[in-house]
Amino acid sequence: MNKMLSILMCLLLSVSVNGQQRVLSLDSCRSLALRTNKQLKISRNQLLSSEYEHKVARTNYLPKIGIDAAYIWNQKSTHLLSKDTRNKLETMGNTAGAGLAEQAQMLAQQYPQLIPLIESLGGPMTQALNGLGKQIVDAFKTSTYNMYAGSLMLTQPLYLGGRIRAYDKITKYTTELLGAGVDAQTEEIIYSTDQAYWQVVSLVSKKELAEAYVAMLQKLDGDIQKMYSEGVTTKAGTLTVRVKLNEAEMTLTKVTDGLSLARMLLCQLCGLPIHEEVVLCDEGKMELSLPVAELSTDTLAAFSQRSDLKALSQGILIADEGVKIARASQLPSISAFAGYSLTNPNVYNGFKNDWAGNMSLGLALHLPIDLWGASRNRIKTARLQAENQRYLYEDAKEKINLQINQAKFKVEEANKKLVMTERNLEKANENLHYADVGFHEGVIATADLLEAQTAWLQARSERLDAEIDVRMAQLYLQKSMGNLRWK
Numbered sequence: 001m002n003k004m005l006s007i008l009m010c011l012l013l014s015v016s017v018n019g020q021q022r023v024l025s026l027d028s029c030r031s032l033a034l035r036t037n038k039q040l041k042i043s044r045n046q047l048l049s050s051e052y053e054h055k056v057a058r059t060n061y062l063p064k065i066g067i068d069a070a071y072i073w074n075q076k077s078t079h080l081l082s083k084d085t086r087n088k089l090e091t092m093g094n095t096a097g098a099g100l101a102e103q104a105q106m107l108a109q110q111y112p113q114l115i116p117l118i119e120s121l122g123g124p125m126t127q128a129l130n131g132l133g134k135q136i137v138d139a140f141k142t143s144t145y146n147m148y149a150g151s152l153m154l155t156q157p158l159y160l161g162g163r164i165r166a167y168d169k170i171t172k173y174t175t176e177l178l179g180a181g182v183d184a185q186t187e188e189i190i191y192s193t194d195q196a197y198w199q200v201v202s203l204v205s206k207k208e209l210a211e212a213y214v215a216m217l218q219k220l221d222g223d224i225q226k227m228y229s230e231g232v233t234t235k236a237g238t239l240t241v242r243v244k245l246n247e248a249e250m251t252l253t254k255v256t257d258g259l260s261l262a263r264m265l266l267c268q269l270c271g272l273p274i275h276e277e278v279v280l281c282d283e284g285k286m287e288l289s290l291p292v293a294e295l296s297t298d299t300l301a302a303f304s305q306r307s308d309l310k311a312l313s314q315g316i317l318i319a320d321e322g323v324k325i326a327r328a329s330q331l332p333s334i335s336a337f338a339g340y341s342l343t344n345p346n347v348y349n350g351f352k353n354d355w356a357g358n359m360s361l362g363l364a365l366h367l368p369i370d371l372w373g374a375s376r377n378r379i380k381t382a383r384l385q386a387e388n389q390r391y392l393y394e395d396a397k398e399k400i401n402l403q404i405n406q407a408k409f410k411v412e413e414a415n416k417k418l419v420m421t422e423r424n425l426e427k428a429n430e431n432l433h434y435a436d437v438g439f440h441e442g443v444i445a446t447a448d449l450l451e452a453q454t455a456w457l458q459a460r461s462e463r464l465d466a467e468i469d470v471r472m473a474q475l476y477l478q479k480s481m482g483n484l485r486w487k
Contacts (some may be wrong), residue, residue: 036271142351161328305482
């Protein structure tokens with residue numbers, strides 16, 4: 001609820017101030033960075049693409065249906081009889097007539113009175129047999145100059161050695177791996193944005209300190225000049241103050257330039273024009289409200305929350321499925337199919353020019369034979385890759401354990417440093433007060449006053465750095481534990 005209120009307040013404050021400046025809180029900077037980061041958008045698109053790929057993999061369990069169609073033009077038509085056979089059929093009347101003529105001559109010698117009858121029957125019979133042979137030849141002739149074909153085929157895999165299930169799991173694990181990658185990238189963006197945000201806040205406060213220090217030295221320079229004109233101090237005293245003033249002005253210039261660059265970096269992370277003038281909600285605060293961090297170092301909880309460790313665990317599962325796919329190359333595959341085909345000319349009715357259909361059902365079996373050991377070597381390679389993934393996982397757990405303890409140490413060190421800087425600042429304030437009073441009373445030298453002012457400036461700057469360090473150390477601990485999330 002507090003975060004939602006913060007975001008709402010940020011949106012209200014994001015309206016331009018005097019038409020030029022935009023006010024941003026830490027939450028609004030995080031929101032802008034996560035919404036505009038190009039690499040994060042690419043990772044999210046890759047995650048979405050992987051989800052679609054997983055849906056595609058799920059369809060491999062289902063039957064596949066396909067429709068095919070074809071048209072073929074042939075220069076020559078198909079004939080079912082050879083040329084010799086066609087010639088014999090087309091001239092079988094002549095062949096038969098020649099044989100009958102020999103028999104007719106022998107018969108005419110015995111029965112001369114039959115000669116007119118034989119001559120009257122010879123010609124018509126030859127023509128009739130030739131015509132019959134021509135009809136037979138034409139009956140075996142097809143018209144295949146233009147051929148049409150179409151088919152509807154349904155294929156259902158029954159057993160593919162576990163490839164389908166393995167591919168389904170690989171796409172599922174890949175999606176989860178990419179999701180963990182998006183979470184890890186989100187954490188990095190939040191961490192980088194927080195670093196840039198507090199860097200700007202730190203430099204703004206240091207700029208104010210530098211300006212105050214310059215103003216203090218300018219006032220002191222004016223007092224020294226008056227004292228020199230009255231003969232109370234020496235020329236060396238005035239020159240000492242001038243040198244310190246020049247150094248302070250140079251420091252102010254460096255801080256101003258560094259602040260401009262830090263603002264550009266923050267704008268770039270937030271997806272804003274780098275030269276846009278932005279004002280941060282925590283600018284100008286002399287003391288920052290520090291969150292109370294719970295120094296939890298439960299490594300088991302961290303192992304279950306760390307995005308990079310989740311990605312490595314998914315990598316192990318993917319490698320295991322890769323072993324199954326490699327092993328499947330040695331196993332048989334069985335598929336069932338059913339189809340219906342159409343052809344024109346009709347191959348089932350003497351190549352007649354009409355459509356004809358046929359239904360077919362069947363099973364297909366493929367049994368691979370590994371003659372040269374390629375499949376066995378592929379399995380060994382996949383097993384080694386899976387073993388390497390486990391080594392990477394265990395190595396990452398060891399490093400995460402070390403990182404958590406380092407983060408805890410940094411938090412404790414930052415808190416101790418903050419306490420020490422607060423004490424130093426109290427002493428520096430007191431020292432500066434007595435030095436200023438003593439200088440105006442004439443009992444403190446100029447060098448002592450300058451030293452007190454320098455010590456005060458350093459103490460204020462160190463305390464500000466300590467506050468920022470505490471925040472970043474706590475943030476780093478959250479990141480190490482896998483708790484750095486943005487909902």
